[in-house]
Amino acid sequence: DTGVSQDPRHKITKRGQNVTFRCDPISEHNRLYWYRQTLGQGPEFLTYFQNEAQLEKSRLLSDRFSAERPKGSFSTLEIQRTEQGDSAMYLCASSQTSYEQYFGPGTRLTVT
Amino acid sequence: RKEVEQDPGPFNVPEGATVAFNCTYSNSASQSFFWYRQDCRKEPKLLMSVYSSGNEDGRFTAQLNRASQYISLLIRDSKLSDSATYLCVVNLMNYGGSQGNLIFGKGTKLSVKP
Numbered sequence: 001d002t003g004v005s006q007d008p009r010h011k012i013t014k015r016g017q018n019v020t021f022r023c024d025p026i027s028e029h030n031r032l033y034w035y036r037q038t039l040g041q042g043p044e045f046l047t048y049f050q051n052e053a054q055l056e057k058s059r060l061l062s063d064r065f066s067a068e069r070p071k072g073s074f075s076t077l078e079i080q081r082t083e084q085g086d087s088a089m090y091l092c093a094s095s096q097t098s099y100e101q102y103f104g105p106g107t108r109l110t111v112t
Numbered sequence: 113r114k115e116v117e118q119d120p121g122p123f124n125v126p127e128g129a130t131v132a133f134n135c136t137y138s139n140s141a142s143q144s145f146f147w148y149r150q151d152c153r154k155e156p157k158l159l160m161s162v163y164s165s166g167n168e169d170g171r172f173t174a175q176l177n178r179a180s181q182y183i184s185l186l187i188r189d190s191k192l193s194d195s196a197t198y199l200c201v202v203n204l205m206n207y208g209g210s211q212g213n214l215i216f217g218k219g220t221k222l223s224v225k226p
Contacts, residue, residue, distance in 0.1 A: 033213060042116075042199050042216030043156060056213060091155060101214060103155035 002026060004104035006092050012110045013082055020078045021107045025094030032075050033101060034067055035091040036060065043091055049075060082111045115139060116217035118200050124223045129190045133220045135183040135200030142215075144203040145176055147185050149196045150219065156199055159185075190224045197221045 035043035051072040069075040093101040145162040162174040197219040
């Protein structure tokens with residue numbers, strides 16, 4: 001499968017714990033995006049990388065959130081001191097152009 | 113005002129019906145436009161880009177009116193498999209910085225019944 005992959009697919013954690021998600025983009029896609037989607041809403045942009053450089057961050061990305069793409073390939077999204085409001089689907093997308101973004105299956109986070 | 117607004121539906125239509133979805137966007141600087149489809153508990157997938165001249169892909173027709181900041185999607189001869197949520201999406205091209213984060217509407221839910 002050469003699509004975008006994300007791991008884990010589901011994560012249940014207790015409030016206050018740290019969690020880390022991984023995204024592997026389509027090979028040769030230099031752009032990687034993270035979005036968050038809650039029930040009944042469209043995805044909301046969190047952050048964006050071009051190669052290893054993090055070029056843009058949404059104001060939704062509080063200081064508890066950090067994302068990296070150290071070698072310009074896979075990316076990680078870490079949430080520290082999780083809160084119940086962090087429960088959502090975290091989607092990763094990659095693209096080679098500015099337009100067509102291909103989404104991964106997402107990581108569903110539940111904070112109890 | 114939301115950046116991208118859509119009627120959430122649901123639209124319940126019989127097989128074979130024609131159904132139209134509308135969407136408005138607030139930022140006149142928006143540069144590119146799309147319709148994505150999202151099945152329940154799945155990731156969004158690009159259905160089609162939307163061009164100023166209008167474009168068609170099989171049973172699907174998309175229209176863009178930049179003056180009114182309005183986007184539409186028409187589905188003809190609806191199939192059961194068209195049941196999904198349809199997301200209206202715009203792209204703000206930020207020439208001074210990065211490019212490409214998509215702005216999604218909440219989506220319009222379509223249910224096609226036999």
